[in-house]
Amino acid sequence: MNIAQVDLNLLKTFEALHDESSASRAALRLGVTQSAISAGLRRLRELYGDPLFVRTGRGLAPTLRANQLKPVISEALDRCRQSLAMISPQNLHYEGRSVVLGLSDDFEIAYGRSLMEAIALRLPKLRVIFRQTYSQIVAAALLDRTLDLAITAGGFTERRLSRQVLGEGDYRCLVDPHSLAPGEETIDLQGFVTREHVLVSSGGFIGITDEGLAAHGLRRHVCASTSHFAALPYLLKGSTAVATIPGHAAHVIAQMTGLRVLPCPLALPHYPVELGWRTQAQLDPLLLKVREAIVACFTLPPPSAC
Structure with a gap:
């Protein structure tokens, strides 16, 4: 297969279908018609020789091949977005873009609102997606690109991940x-x-x-x-x-x-609060700004005052 014969917009269709599990929601996300998404899916199936997404009672479910393709395709699209950001590093328009931040709901409850405000200040119109995770599963979620960044009590020891200590919890x-x-x-x-x-x-x-x-x-x-x-x-x-x-x-x-x-009347150990990300993505300007926002939020007074 010659890449010159492939419409690279199909990769955006694939990503939207995988994230949304619905042709109608993928169409809304990309600003196209549902028939355009259906046509794109037919071409994707021909291209990869696989159904990729099968209809279930809860929408479109990815096949094994689709799940294998997702991290590769998302990485390719992120590299393209990063190259465009290099042309205009001061661009302040992030409408239509999103970042997936993994954290457990205790962090979301305590810091979610201040994270929204800090990110909006630096990246107007960017959508932040909070997704549940915890230290035992966070490394795999980052490496398979289910998450872009994550805040947990550890779990970032895998060599392809980088981390930064945000504070200490009790x-x-x-x-x-x-x-x-x-x-x-x-x-x-x-x-x-x-x-x-x-x-x-x-x-x-x-x-x-x-x-x-x-x-x-x-x-x-x-x-x-x-x-x-x-x-x-x-x-x-x-x-x-x-x-x-x-x-x-x-x-x-x-x-x-x-x-x-x-x-607590029981002496329990304190634990580190850490921010983790894929080392390969650490130069992405968008993620750098989101990381700055997260660090700024965690240097504010305790959550009860945020």
Whole structure:
């Protein structure tokens, strides 16, 4: 196959179909008709000798070959975008472009709004897409180009990734203030163990609090677990349960919902908050500006004041 015979706009059609899982949404994204997308998909199927996308009850699902092609095609398109940015580095028009930022929902709750503002200040009209990730899966997501950048508590040791430390995190307790005695501002370790606990965990069984209690020969009773920090206000309100979560999220959730933040009576280790990206993409002007915005946001006062 001679590349001179290939319409390179088909690569944009492929990327839009893979990201949107819908011909109609891909058409809206590219500003073309749905019939143009369908025609492009037919040509892509001929070009690669594969169905690429198959219709399911939830839209278009990529085939194995499509998933293999996605990182290669996205990288090629990013290189083209980067070359155009080199012609006009001071260009302030980013409408139609997007960046995918991976982070867990505790960071999204605490920093999402200030990240939106910081990015909009430097890259007007750029769309930021927040996508859920965590340290155990973030490296693979960056390398397969599901994410452009990510903020997690580590996970960037793969040699093709670069990282920057943004700060250090700790843990706090979150409770319904009505479950506290009048004037009670803390709970001791015995009261902590006595209470029921709500666990936030992707696995749903064991958390860092359990490890810390085990070192003291203690155990807690977890009455419920969830994978989303955003669910905590609904699970804690009206109960005597406690949730031990990252401090940045605890302060913002308390500020928005009326829950109370208390010091954790258990000595739990602090953890690094890191920004990671593909080393190969570190000279992309757009990503450089987004990284600057992220670093600026994390040098502001604590999230409760952002």
